Amino acid sequence: xxxxxxxxxxxxxxxxxxxxxxxxxxxxxxxxxxxxxxxxxxxxxxxxxxxxxxxxxxxxxxxxxxxxxxxxxxxxxxxxxxxxxxxxxxxxxxxxxxxxxxxxxxxxxxxxxxxxxxxxxxxxxxxxxxxxxxxxxxxxxxxxxxxxxxxxxxxxxxxxxxxxxxxxxxxxxxxxxxxxxxxxxxxxxxxxxxxxxxxxxxxxxxxxxxxxxxxxxxxxxxxxxxxxxxxxxxxxxxxxxxxxxxxxxxxxxxxxxxxxxxxxxxxxxxxxxxxxxxxxxxxxxxxxxxxxxxxxxxxxxxxxxxxxxxxxxxxxxxxxxxxxxxxxxxxxxxxxxxxxxxxxxxxxxxxxxxxxxxxxxxxxxxx
Numbered sequence: 419x420x421x422x423x424x425x426x427x428x429x430x431x432x433x434x435x436x437x438x439x440x441x442x443x444x445x446x447x448x449x450x451x452x453x454x455x456x457x458x459x460x461x462x463x464x465x466x467x468x469x470x471x472x473x474x475x476x477x478x479x480x481x482x483x484x485x486x487x488x489x490x491x492x493x494x495x496x497x498x499x500x501x502x503x504x505x506x507x508x509x510x511x512x513x514x515x516x517x518x519x520x521x522x523x524x525x526x527x528x529x530x531x532x533x534x535x536x537x538x539x540x541x542x543x544x545x546x547x548x549x550x551x552x553x554x555x556x557x558x559x560x561x562x563x564x565x566x567x568x569x570x571x572x573x574x575x576x577x578x579x580x581x582x583x584x585x586x587x588x589x590x591x592x593x594x595x596x597x598x599x600x601x602x603x604x605x606x607x608x609x610x611x612x613x614x615x616x617x618x619x620x621x622x623x624x625x626x627x628x629x630x631x632x633x634x635x636x637x638x639x640x641x642x643x644x645x646x647x648x649x650x651x652x653x654x655x656x657x658x659x660x661x662x663x664x665x666x667x668x669x670x671x672x673x674x675x676x677x678x679x680x681x682x683x684x685x686x687x688x689x690x691x692x693x694x695x696x697x698x699x700x701x702x703x704x705x706x707x708x709x710x711x712x713x714x715x716x717x718x719x720x721x722x723x724x725x726x727x728x729x730x731x732x733x734x735x736x737x738x739x740x741x742x743x744x745x746x747x748x749x750x751x752x753x754x755x756x757x758x759x760x761x762x763x764x765x766x767x768x769x770x771x772x773x774x775x776x777x778x779x780x781x782x783x784x785x
Contacts, residue, residue, distance in 0.1 A: 420776045421785050428589070432765055432773055434574045439761065440520065442568045443541065446561055452516045452543065457503035459522060460493075463735040464501060470527045471498040495735075499524035502754060505668075505739050507544040508703060511750060512742060518543040520757060528780045532769035535758065536778045544752035551685045554700050554751040555656050558689060559607050562654070566602035566764075575599070578765055590766030594693070598763060601652045601692060608648050609656040612636075612683065615644055633661050636688075641695040655690045659683040667713045668739075670702040670751075685751070694763045700753025707743040714740075 423429050447454065464471045476492050491497075503519050511517045523540045543561075545554060569575050581592045589595075610618075619630035619640050628637040636644075636657070649655040659672055662682040669684040686701035704710045714720045719736065762773045771777040776785065 424775055429772075429775075431574060431577045432761070432767070433775065435569075435578070435765060436761060436773075438569055438572060438574055439565060439757075439764075442565050443520070443561065445568075446564045447518045447543070450516070450557075452518045453510075453514045455507065455510050455517045455519050457500070457506040457510070457519050457521060459500050460497050461500045461506075462495070462497055463505070463739075464498060470525050471501055472524050472526045473498055501525055502540060503542050504544070504752065504754060505736075507542055507752065508739075508750065509742055511544040511546045511752075512747060515547075516543070516545050530780050532771070533759070534779060535770055535774065536780065536783075538759075538770070538774070539757040540754050541757045541760075542752065542754040544750060546750045547748045548702075548751050549749040551658060551687060551700075551702055551751065554702070554753055555609065555658075555687055555689075558698055558700060558753050558755070559654075559656075562602050562760075563605075566599050570599050570603070588768050588772055590693075590768065592766075595764075595766035597652070598691070598693075598766070601649075601654065604653050607654050607656060609658060609687075610644070610648055611658050612660045615640075615648075615657050618647070619643065633663070635664055638695050641688075641690045642693070645690045645692045645695070649690070649692060651692050654692075656687045657690060658685075658687045660686055660688075665701070667717045667719055668701075668703050668710070669713075670704045671709065671713075687753075689755075691763060694759075697759050697763060698753055698755035700751065702749070702751040705743060705747045705749050707740065710740060710743060 424433060444454065460474060474497055500521075501523055503521055503523070507517050507519060518541070520539060520541045522537060524537050525534070526536065527534060543557065545557065548554060579592045579596055581589065613632065615636070616630050616632045619626070622643065623629050625643065626637070626639050628639065630636075630640055641657075644657065645651070645655050660683060662669075662671055662684045665684050665686055669686050672683045672685050674683075684701065687699065688696045689698040691697055704713060711720065714736070758770055758773050761767075762770050765773060767773050771779065
């Protein structure tokens with residue numbers, strides 16, 4: 419009964435936590451001269467090409483063959499609910515410098531787990547004139563440390579540290595929640611490359627159901643081990659430079675002597691926190707036209723030239739994104755953090771559905 423759930427004491431505290439976190443983050447970015455922006459919710463493309471998007475159309479439009487081609491649709495072509503504001507933030511950053519946004523995103527992922535929602539909020543930031551991954555990670559680290567330092571003494575957070583008999587079993591123990599806050603306040607979060615992380619995991623391969631393999635994504639059990647071992651179970655851990663072929667097309671390839679072929683890596687990171695795994699991810703963006711087109715071709719995003727047209731492939735609905743590189747594009751990078759997942763971690767809520775006032779997930783969209 420989501421329309422009545424906010425009246426319970428625990429959920430009222432969670433609402434206040436969300437409000438205070440937004441106020442603190444707004445102050446943080448204003449102090450760093452970031453411009454807050456409002457990117458669109460309706461988009462023409464799937465940011466990362468995963469295909470888990472919602473298609474939109476007017477309620478009185480019945481699907482027809484012409485609708486499928488987009489010829490008679492409301493926007494003249496098929497449009498979607500956004501999965502990320504990143505591509506639009508890159509365009510805005512080239513106008514005013516560093517930008518950030520906190521906005522809703524949508525995933526049509528048929529996943530019924532404690533970590534997934536169909537509608538949730540993403541906090542995303544984009545930095546112009548940075549040519550190294552370090553400052554991007556520094557920003558994410560400083561942001562989370564500032565948030566925890568500013569709020570830990572507030573009455574709302576102190577309420578989180580108190581567990582009455584009526585709090586329910588869906589909350590992590592109070593001492594564990596306090597450790598999470600204190601961990602975010604610690605200095606100098608460790609950083610480890612994906613390659614070194616896989617080598618470390620292989621030494622303990624017998625501990626895992628999924629054997630660690632270079633070139634494959636890290637499983638949740640791998641991430642938990644890294645957070646515990648590398649971060650000492652206290653500090654968050656940055657894992658950097660993942661294989662190119664398992665990451666998004668827009669990430670800049672790391673320039674090393676052996677960067678060609680299957681062993682190539684990209685300038686990116688995931689941020690792992692103890693007991694909860696990944697909560698943020700970021701990268702340097704490819705700011706040059708030809709390398710970006712090559713990456714899009716490699717991942718099958720480019721459209722082949724039509725018959726009689728110039729012998730040039732195009733990015734289809736992403737032509738505008740490629741065009742940004744043609745009109746003056748400085749080196750830049752940024753990150754995104756699942757805002758609801760972050761709040762779940764800070765509140766000790768075991769399922770992300772309980773941090774959202776009106777949760778929507780596969781099979782459920784009540785009131």
